[in-house]
Amino acid sequence: MRQEEVIFTVDGVIVKAKTGQTILSACDSAGVYIPRLCHHPDLKPAGHCRLCVCNIDGRRASACTMPAASGMVVISDNDELNDDRRAVLEMLFVEGNHFCPTCERSGDCELQALAYRLGITSPSLPYQWQRRELDATHPDVFIDRNTCVLCSRCIRASRDVDGKSVFGFHGRGIGMQLNVDSNAGLSETTLSAIDKAAEVCPVGCIVIKRTGYRTPVGKRPFDETPIGADIEARRTGATD
Amino acid sequence: MADDRNDEPYASDVDKAVRMFGADRTRLMDIVQEAHRRLGCLDEAAILSIAECLGVHAVEIKDMVSFYAFLNREPKGRFHIRFSGTPVALMKGAAEVVKAFAEVTGAEVGNTSADGEFTLDWAADLGMADQEPSALINGGVVTELTPADAGPIIDALRRNRDKGNSLPLFPGADADGAELPQARVATNLVRSGPILFRGGECAAALATVLRLSPEEVIKEVTRSKLRGRGGAGFPTGLKWRLCRQSVAEKHYVVCNADEGEPGTFKDRVLLTLAPHLVFDGMTIAAHALGATQGVIYLRGEYAYLHDPLSQALKELRDVGRLGENICGVRGFNFDIRIQLGAGAYICGEESALIESLEGKRGSPRDRPPFPTDRGYLGQPTAVDNVETFACVARIMEHGAAFFASFGTTESTGVKLLSVSGDCPRPGVYELPFGVTVNELLDMVGAPEAKFVQVGGPSGQCIGPKDYGRRIAYEDLSTGGSIMVFGQNRDVVETALQFTRFFVEGSCGWCTPCRVGTTILKQTLEKILHGRGTLSDIAFMEGFAGTVMRSSRCGLGQTAPNPILSTMRNFPEAYEALLKSDEFLPRFSLSETLRAAVEVQGRESLAAEE
Numbered sequence: 001m002r003q004e005e006v007i008f009t010v011d012g013v014i015v016k017a018k019t020g021q022t023i024l025s026a027c028d029s030a031g032v033y034i035p036r037l038c039h040h041p042d043l044k045p046a047g048h049c050r051l052c053v054c055n056i057d058g059r060r061a062s063a064c065t066m067p068a069a070s071g072m073v074v075i076s077d078n079d080e081l082n083d084d085r086r087a088v089l090e091m092l093f094v095e096g097n098h099f100c101p102t103c104e105r106s107g108d109c110e111l112q113a114l115a116y117r118l119g120i121t122s123p124s125l126p127y128q129w130q131r132r133e134l135d136a137t138h139p140d141v142f143i144d145r146n147t148c149v150l151c152s153r154c155i156r157a158s159r160d161v162d163g164k165s166v167f168g169f170h171g172r173g174i175g176m177q178l179n180v181d182s183n184a185g186l187s188e189t190t191l192s193a194i195d196k197a198a199e200v201c202p203v204g205c206i207v208i209k210r211t212g213y214r215t216p217v218g219k220r221p222f223d224e225t226p227i228g229a230d231i232e233a234r235r236t237g238a239t240d
Numbered sequence: 241m242a243d244d245r246n247d248e249p250y251a252s253d254v255d256k257a258v259r260m261f262g263a264d265r266t267r268l269m270d271i272v273q274e275a276h277r278r279l280g281c282l283d284e285a286a287i288l289s290i291a292e293c294l295g296v297h298a299v300e301i302k303d304m305v306s307f308y309a310f311l312n313r314e315p316k317g318r319f320h321i322r323f324s325g326t327p328v329a330l331m332k333g334a335a336e337v338v339k340a341f342a343e344v345t346g347a348e349v350g351n352t353s354a355d356g357e358f359t360l361d362w363a364a365d366l367g368m369a370d371q372e373p374s375a376l377i378n379g380g381v382v383t384e385l386t387p388a389d390a391g392p393i394i395d396a397l398r399r400n401r402d403k404g405n406s407l408p409l410f411p412g413a414d415a416d417g418a419e420l421p422q423a424r425v426a427t428n429l430v431r432s433g434p435i436l437f438r439g440g441e442c443a444a445a446l447a448t449v450l451r452l453s454p455e456e457v458i459k460e461v462t463r464s465k466l467r468g469r470g471g472a473g474f475p476t477g478l479k480w481r482l483c484r485q486s487v488a489e490k491h492y493v494v495c496n497a498d499e500g501e502p503g504t505f506k507d508r509v510l511l512t513l514a515p516h517l518v519f520d521g522m523t524i525a526a527h528a529l530g531a532t533q534g535v536i537y538l539r540g541e542y543a544y545l546h547d548p549l550s551q552a553l554k555e556l557r558d559v560g561r562l563g564e565n566i567c568g569v570r571g572f573n574f575d576i577r578i579q580l581g582a583g584a585y586i587c588g589e590e591s592a593l594i595e596s597l598e599g600k601r602g603s604p605r606d607r608p609p610f611p612t613d614r615g616y617l618g619q620p621t622a623v624d625n626v627e628t629f630a631c632v633a634r635i636m637e638h639g640a641a642f643f644a645s646f647g648t649t650e651s652t653g654v655k656l657l658s659v660s661g662d663c664p665r666p667g668v669y670e671l672p673f674g675v676t677v678n679e680l681l682d683m684v685g686a687p688e689a690k691f692v693q694v695g696g697p698s699g700q701c702i703g704p705k706d707y708g709r710r711i712a713y714e715d716l717s718t719g720g721s722i723m724v725f726g727q728n729r730d731v732v733e734t735a736l737q738f739t740r741f742f743v744e745g746s747c748g749w750c751t752p753c754r755v756g757t758t759i760l761k762q763t764l765e766k767i768l769h770g771r772g773t774l775s776d777i778a779f780m781e782g783f784a785g786t787v788m789r790s791s792r793c794g795l796g797q798t799a800p801n802p803i804l805s806t807m808r809n810f811p812e813a814y815e816a817l818l819k820s821d822e823f824l825p826r827f828s829l830s831e832t833l834r835a836a837v838e839v840q841g842r843e844s845l846a847a848e849e
Contacts, residue, residue, distance in 0.1 A: 047606045050750050050790045060789050065606035080789075087786040091755035125759055126826060150748070168299035169601070169748070170306045172584075174758045176748035179306075181299035183284060 008072035010034075010054075017068035024052055024063040027076075031235025033228035034076045035085055035118065037092075037110055038151035039064040040200050044160060046152050049092070051085050051114065082118060089115055090123040095174070097132060097146035098203075104212045105204030107220030111149060112203075113227035132177065137185035140193035140209050148178050148205040158197035166191045178205070253278040254289035265294055266617065268599025269579060272305055281312040307601035307747070309363070309583030310540045317352040319397050322363035322376045326502045327737045328660050328723055333386070334373035338362075340387035344394045357398065364585060364744060365502035366541045369660035369723070370428045370667050379543040382422040392421045425544070429509050431683070433670030434646060435634050435654045436627070437513065446520050447567035449636045450527050454484065457528040461632060464640035465652040470496055470588070470625035471695065471719030472794070473651075476632065479622055483612040484529050486620035493525045493534040494616060494623040495576075496593055500539055500585040501696030502741060503721035506656035507626040509668045511538075511545055514630060515552040516561075519576060521629025523566060524636055526574040529622055534576040536626075537593050540583045549578055585745035589793055590623040591615075592747065603749040604793035627656055627720070647673035651712035655720065659684045662726030677707040677716070686724045691731055691810070696721035697738035698798035701731065701805045731806050731813045736764045738802035745795060753796025756787035760803060762826070767817050771824045777807065777814060 006017050010032050017026030022045060027034050037049040045064040052063040055075040063076070075081065092111060100106050132145035150169070155178075158166040166189045170179035182188035191198065193208050201207075217223070257274035261267035271290060272282060279286050282305050291298040305311045312320070323329070323338050338349055341360055347353035349360045368374035371383035382393065397420070429437060449457065462477025483491060495518065499507040510518060522534045538545060553576055556562040564573045584602045586592045591605035594616050615621025624632075631653060635643045644652040651673035660666045663686035671680070677694070681687050691703050694711070695718035702709070702716070709715050711722075725734065739761045748754045763780050766772050784800030791797045807814055833844050 045606070047792055048750055050752055050792065053790050062606065062792070067608065084786045084790050087783060088751050088790055091751050091759070094759075095751075095755045126762060128755075128758070150751075150754070165297040165300055168297075168303035170302055172307050172601070172748045173743060173746040174748070174754055176754065179299055179302055181297045 006068050006070040008068050008070065008074060010074040011077050015068075021068055022064055023054065023056065023066050023068050023072070023074055026068050027063065028231050029234070031232055032076070033231040034063050035114055035228070036064055037114060037149060037202055038153065040153050040157075040202075042161065042196070043153060043156045043200065046156060048151050049149065050088050053081070053084070055081065085114075086118050086120055087125075089118060089120060090125045092149050093120075093123045094125045094127045095130065096148060097127075097129070099146075103147065103204040104207055105147075107217050107223040108215070109204060109222070110202035110227060111147075113222035116222070117226045117228060128174070130174075135180065135186045137187035138189075138191060138209075139187065141186060141191060141198050142207045142209050143178070143180070143186060144205055144207065145178055146205075147203045149203055150176060150178065151202060153200040153202065154178070154197045154206055157200045158191070158195065161196040164190050164195065164197070166195075166197055250279070250285060251289050254286055255293055258290065258293040263294060265296060266598045268294075268301070268304055269582065269596060271599075272301070272311060273580060273582060276311055281315050283314060304599065304601050307584060307603075308540075308581075311582050317347070317359035318357050319377055320359045320361070322361045322366075323349075324364075324366045324368060324372060324374045325362040326365045326369065326372070326741070327725075327734050328369045328503060329372040329374065330737070331661065331725075331729065332372040336387050337373045337375075337385045337390070340390035341394070344390045358394070363541075363583070364741060365500060365504075367499060367505045367508050367539070368425065369503045369505055369658065369721075371426055372660070376541065377420070380420070380423060381425050381541075381544050382420055383425055385422055389422055396420050425508070425512075427509055427512055428505075428667030429513060429670075430659075430665055430667035431669040431671070433654045433672070435638075435643065436510070436517075436630050436656065436670050438634075445637045446523065446561060446633075447569075449524055450567050450569045450572060454528045454530065457524060457636065458484065460640050461528070461635060464631075464635045464643040465650075466628065466631050466635060466643070467651065467713060468625055469627035469631065469655070469719065470499075471501070471698075471717065473713040473717060476624060476628055479612055479624070480525065480528050482610070483620045483622045486613050488619045490533070490617075490619045491529045491531040492616045492619055492621040493522050493529060493531045493574075494590075494593070494597070494621055495522055495534065495536040495626055495629055496588065496590060496623050497536050497542070497626050498539040498581055498588040498593060499626070499719070500541075500588045500745075501698065501719055501721050502738070503660050503693065503696050503723040504658050504719060505660075506658045506668050506720040508542060508545070509658075510626050510630055510656065511542070511549060515549055516556065517630045517633045518626050519553065519556055519629075520561065521631070521633040522576060523562065523574055524632055525622055525624065525629065527572060529620070531622075532573050532575075534574060535579050535597060535616070536576060537579045537581060537587070537597060539587075540581040543580060546578060546580060553578070584747075585741075586747045586793075586795055589795065592793070593623060594621065601747070603747045604795075606792070625719075648710070648712050648714070650714045655711065655718070657711070657718070657722050658720045659722045659724065661724035662686060662689065662729070663724045671711070673712045674710050676710050677702065680711065680722065681707065681724070684724065686726070688727065689724045690727045690729055691725045691734075693721070693723040693725070693734070693738075693802075694718050696723075697741050697802050698794070699801065699805075701735070701802060701809060703809050706809070731810045732764070732768060732817060735802040735806040736761065736768060739764055739799070742795065742799035742802075746799070747795070750790075750792040750796065752787045752790040753792070753799060756783065756791070756796065757799050760784060760787065760800060764803060766826050767814065770817065770819065771826060771828070772814075772818050773821050773824055774818060775823050777818070781807070 015030040036052040047062045047065045054063045135143040155167040158164045168179045261270045291301045345353045345358040352359040373385045374383040466476045467473040587596045587602040592602040596602040611621045657669045663684040665684045694716045743757045746753045
């Protein structure tokens with residue numbers, strides 16, 4: 001084994017990783033899909049959503065933040081973990097106000113796609129009916145906080161990739177919301193529709209105007225193949 | 241109010257606050273608190289001004305400011321009164337006290353009086369569980385309040401005029417200046433023990449200890465088997481060894497004085513009676529780790545201790561126990577600064593504390609890296625509890641063997657226990673680990689307690705069948721909080737109050753804690769409103785498991801404990817509340833439709849239940 005390479009197992013599959021690489025990223029390369037929502041391959045991991053939480057050497061930890069180490073035994077796909085993932089997904093569905101049938105992102109929404117993949121047809125938890133603000137001030141970008149899952153992708157992208165810090169959190173706990181860098185709304189910030197922050201939203205919260213329904217519902221990415229299928233397609237058997 | 245404001249341009253106050261801390265973004269906690277003190281609140285103009293002076297985006301300042309309960313975003317009354325709303329405060333009559341204050345001031349809770357003088361609010365635990373009901377008035381503390389105190393206190397506050405600043409302050413000079421009834425925090429050290437409060441308020445042997453090698457110090461601490469006194473119980477010697485092994489430019493020593501677990505106040509007593517002992521412990525840690533800088537993170541509720549602690553630090557500098565060439569050891573330089581918190585329970589979690597120290601919202605970090613590798617400002621940092629540092633000072637003074645001769649094999653030494661609730665002798669008890677709950681209840685005069693909450697809301701709620709168990713890491717673990725509940729207390733209602741505390745305390749970073757705590761609270765409310773069935777109990781057991789297993793930090797991982805431990809130990813209390821139906825919705829259809837029925841003047845067909 002070379003110095004810079006570590007080897008661990010996920011659900012019995014042998015996975016190779018570079019030193020410092022996270023479990024989730026190594027698994028992605030190896031074609032093993034671990035469900036995730038807040039993680040984005042171009043952004044620093046943040047550990048918000050908790051969908052990628054696995055059993056790592058007997059302890060729960062998020063795969064998106066945990067660096068791989070040689071000999072680690074990771075369990076991702078078992079009933080208890082998937083039950084917890086379904087419960088956490090449900091929490092996100094009832095925390096916000098998600099109306100899939102009318103949402104522009106339907107079929108291209110990671111939250112919805114995860115629910116389908118994990119077998120949720122409707123939430124059983126109580127809806128919270130929180131009041132969330134819209135922001136239509138920007139000429140090219142629309143914000144609908146009803147669907148925000150507080151994943152911080154836009155915050156991280158704007159701060160770390162675009163160098164703009166257009167987004168931030170506001171408040172704490174159940175009242176926490178997405179905030180923008182101006183009281184007058186998104187139009188008074190430096191956000192541009194070509195920014196990374198405008199393209200990373202996993203749900204229908206940050207939407208580019210005048211692009212809606214270009215792809216008809218039914219022909220969108222997750223209408224064709226389940227979320228994670230692209231990653232699983234990388235698994236050729238060579239890693240076993 | 242606005243006309244009372246002094247004439248200096250608004251921005252100049254902010255500018256002064258920013259310059260006071262070298263326009264250092266990582267000192268944002270100090271900067272915003274200083275601006276808050278000068279301006280009375282952090283409104284939009286203040287935020288924009290701070291952002292401009294620091295050269296950062298306003299959204300980042302708001303991200304941080306909106307996190308802390310004590311940082312007001314809009315003007316409040318000249319006196320902001322925050323009442324402790326913990327179960328212990330409520331059992332001691334906090335609701336009646338608040339009612340009396342509301343009547344005298346004309347302000348409702350959550351609002352400001354018409355004359356702009358008084359704002360009333362509920363707060364989380366103030367660290368005064370032994371002398372509830374208590375309240376913070378701006379930064380000052382009043383305790384053992386009765387409804388009759390409202391009149392005299394409000395009169396005294398009305399008379400008080402701080403000419404320098406007529407706006408509410410944090411921490412508040414205004415309230416300090418007033419001669420208030422009840423404005424005295426009782427120390428309440430009921431029982432001193434053989435180690436911490438044995439007399440001698442500093443480590444006599446400091447000069448000798450500093451002449452030992454760092455490795456020898458760490459070895460001695462390891463030999464004592466000292467474990468962290470904040471509650472988690474991590475071996476201190478191991479933490480220090482890991483921290484020392486991390487190669488870096490600098491190492492930091494951080495004292496966690498953010499004891500926010502409801503019912504804990506033992507650090508308040510230590511910092512009042514023996515601050516030198518705590519600071520000497522930090523100095524010993526600095527020697528062991530090779531640190532030159534230390535910080536004590538003092539919870540915002542203890543702002544009244546800020547000045548005495550500053551004085552204690554000055555005294556230590558004056559006698560050469562802090563500063564340069566400490567105790568004559570050439571080249572050993574170390575000093576400590578105080579960082580005041582601003583009302584966030586989660587900042588007691590070490591990585592959230594570090595985030596807060598760096599001027600950010602207090603959300604915990606992902607580990608690894610652990611603080612011992614990358615902590616404060618990215619450097620190896622040892623974060624230890626106030627009591628842990630005091631223990632270190634005593635261990636180095638009297639030897640590991642002496643220390644370990646008390647307590648149990650796995651839990652050596654003594655523990656400071658903060659006892660409150662339905663007992664005649666509340667206060668701090670220094671007792672060897674291994675003491676049983678029964679022995680403790682006898683000491684505090686409450687052998688007939690109905691139930692005892694050990695370790696605060698995140699700990700366990702136990703009944704008489706468990707009173708033979710021992711207070712120790714290996715049995716009933718506690719950071720110090722022991723709340724005693726008498727025969728007429730309601731165990732489910734108490735569980736609900738503790739669950740509400742976690743809802744308020746959740747930082748919001750991760751889904752299971754942010755949303756899960758609220759849903760647990762709502763389910764418990766459903767049961768208490770007489771709409772619960774066995775299906776709700778089954779749901780809570782399963783759902784609580786998800787919250788515990790999936791949450792990112794200790795807060796979410798322990799937030800279901802009040803519900804789970806009361807369900808386990810007091811099933812009959814829940815059974816008494818349950819309906820025999822297989823399932824009931826959260827709301828009653830007929831009650832929900834009542835308004836519509838009244839408008840229509842006829843019964844709804846749907847409303848038969």
